[in-house]
Amino acid sequence: MRNFLLLFLLLMPVIGSCTDDYDDSAAWKDIDGIYKDLDQLKEKLNSLQLQANALSQIVKGGAITSVTEAANGGYVISYKGSDNVEHSFNIATTDQMVSSPIIGIQEEAGTYYWTTTTKGQTTFLLDTNKQKIPVSGSAPQIRVDENGYWVINGQQILDSNQKPIKAEGKTASLITKVEMNDNGTASITLGNGEILSVSTFTLFNVEFKNASQPAISPIIIEEGTKSLTLNYNIIGKKAAQTLMLITRSDDGVEVKLNSSNKTLAVTFTDDFEEGVTMIMLYDTEDNVLIKPIRFTLPIVENGGIATATDFKAFIDAVTNGGSLRKFKDTEGNVILLNDIDMKDIALTSGAGSKVTSNTTSANTKVVYTISEQTFNGVFDGKGHSINNLTCTYNLEDGNIAHGLFNSLGSSGII
Template sequence: MKRTVHFLLVFLSSIILFSCSYDDTDIWSEIDKIKSDLTSLNQQVSSLETVVDALNAGKVITKVDKLDGENGYKITFNDGKTIDVLNGENAPVVGIQESEGIYYWTVTTDDKTEFLLDANKNKLPVSGETPILSIDKDGYWMVNNTRITDANGKAVKAQGDSFFKEVKEDESSVTFVLADNSAIVLPKSGGTYLSFESGEDELPVTFYPEEQKQLNFKAANIQSLEVAALPDGWNATIDISKNNVTVTASPNPTENIGKVVIEGLDKNGMVFRAIAKVGSKKIDFVNPLGVYILNEGSVWGGEDGSLIYITPDKYVLGNIYYNINGRAPGNCTQDLFIKNGKMYIIAQNRKEGTDGILAVANAETLKKEASYDEEIALLDWPTHLAVLDEQNIFIRDNKGVYVFDSTTKQLTFIEGTKGAAKNTMAVADNKVFVPAKKKIFVFEAGKHEISHTIEMDAAVSGVLRSKDGNIWVSTTGTPHKIAKINSKDYSIIRSNDITIGTVSAGVAAAPGITAKGDTLYHGGLGTKIYRHIFSTGETKLMVDAKDMVEDANIVYNTVAVHPITGKVYMNTLKGFSTDYTNNSINEFDFSGETPKITASYKNYTRYPAGVFFSSNFQ
């Protein structure tokens, strides 16, 4: 390593002055190699310190493995610590030497080896209260962030590849041969060991929040075991008879990597440790395959609103908003909407200790970005919302529809909107469609008035955007009907009679219909689910959930179909009062000849206000 980083950068700069087309790939490859060499040498400093520390502390070696490429060894000690020892050819100028039973740092220049001294002319020990020996960004040796100088007062370059020549192993010991041919000998554990099957040197075992997993370990001649360390908020219990540790992750997802450490004693009282890396799985909350269920909570049970997220691989995060933010999104939460990377959650009641009537979170992380309470205190039991942008947040309450500008905190009532239904709003063609008895109000951005009113023949029980950007509308006249309305000119494209089942929403806060493409499902608040194929007009009973779901006495809010998977979700309760905690979320698959429940999640809901799919907002 004859050229320094500084030399290379100057050399490269001079070439660029003369030729804009010069290919600098080889130069930058050399720079990367230098950086890699220095990083490796820094790591070998740590390995050498660990070996000396192990010698002084009486540690033993439990495992020796060859590294990939067989250029060295991975050494595991009884305390669970591991190091990589590389076979070297070129010794660094910095080394170690034993004096009166203690190893000290040395420096060799001009074929002369001397002890490194501190400011008080004391030798610097390798183990114990050690100095911080490192290499700076320019490739010079440093002690405690000060460059080492030789007898001539010049800084000492960090050259060489390893402090070790080789590692020798026999049945009872491991010998570390140093660059000067001296050796450090450490004993093996003599058949005593403790290690995780996935150890510190492996990739971390990842968990969803509150997920439980069993980590298996191997042990021999260990007299007792205990959990010695865990990340904050995690729990673990040891089952010695099964050689495993049941680990429960913290409810709060974090990107940090932590360690689960178990500790045991052998018959001589020597401590053995096993270490496993653990971490949280990265959760993509806007994954189009994900499922949200918003809970109202129970006023009688003292529960605030909460948010459930079912991951694409069907893991349930039961109270994810609270776990991330430390507060409930609101009290009696009713509706949510996702727009421009933000999730908006509307709550019916004001309550201290929650994130207010309107909570706004980052849609990718669910971390709260804003909350509004006093600014919209005029609202009387708000229940639903639709968002065009930050200046046009439409909110329905008992009086009608308001538009809220979150940038100015201005709340404006839209005249003539009395009678807006307590049901979901739809957004299509950058307009908001709101059911209101036999009408549908249409709102546009920047307008604090009704832009258009669509008159229907019967009461509207649901509006939602169709895949082609138009509007599905269900009405409860005689007969019940499902229609598709053009979102631009408001004309009825087609209307089908529903001859069996119901499209009524009843007292539900969700639409009486739900759609995936041309296929719609309905059934009101009953346990029977019907499928309607709009292009053919065919309606068919698919299942009576009572026949498949235990304690399906109450259907709480209407069914919802995933717009990508086609799976249909139904929330059921055993009953009210204390029975509401006995509940289930059921995922039905109607793609085959007979209905199937492909997922069932017990006792997660708390009066579910609705099922939401992020893909419906995209």
């Protein structure tokens, strides 16, 4: 969609070529507004998909492990999935919602099924055989098509007039409330008013503190920190019979467990940016909970690419697998902070490892190989330009993808 919008802008001066003083400021303002809506939709889609995936896992045999208040006024819901790993997702509260959820759940004859809600009317979501889809099955795949309409499991969602439903960049939530009960269950209130009762896992869990303050994943580490000590406390009905061990840690993070002092000694490498350690809790009756603890540096204030030197450093960081943190804004996107003049810097390589092929012969099946280092984030120019760019590439270096970016990862967006 973005490519179409940019092409439309480029063609507008041609369409109106009868005048030499075409003012495109209004068009750019409209495009900026559309981009903002697209960004809101992306965030909304991610949230809905996470909640749908979570509900599917919980109903299939998972369990809610904790409910904590989030910094934005919503809540962080943690649950144990069928993989024994504790996952988390965020929900909005009812007063934060300004539009009805596009997807929900409804009970029929003791079984919960996925539904869609359009203009106040709720219908069951059907599979390709026109059968209702149980929540205990696979979670529906939610997206917005190239024209901006809701699509679930590959099908446009239609209203009562058989018209597709336009997606809007507003806050929506499949789940609006989760309450832990005393009887081993939790009550999940859905956006359509349905209340779902699910199991809780209260046998054991673990809480962490950094000094006297609760430490909730992701744990923010100040830049330059070499080590810290976390105190922990195992809680739950079977806390006294529960054992804990560390199963693995990412490169850049080393964690040592001291069960006598109930502490975790965490050390970080000089180039640390983000890392995870996996902790396993278990008892003698084969109950297991795997808990990932993520450590991360704080977001850089005013992060982004401001100069030609910054841009060259960004290209090199992608190619060498270095940190991109200082080039990112508060949303985690790499951005341009202003127009970039590259007149004094020539690029001799694009961002990322080279892309190679298995053959140069005609009529031969070609297999392209993308090496490990790719750009796998979002690069947003924010309406700025890169000027006086000179690229001098060696076309015999084995790389068949020359440009600003040699290749993108599966999540790469420009």
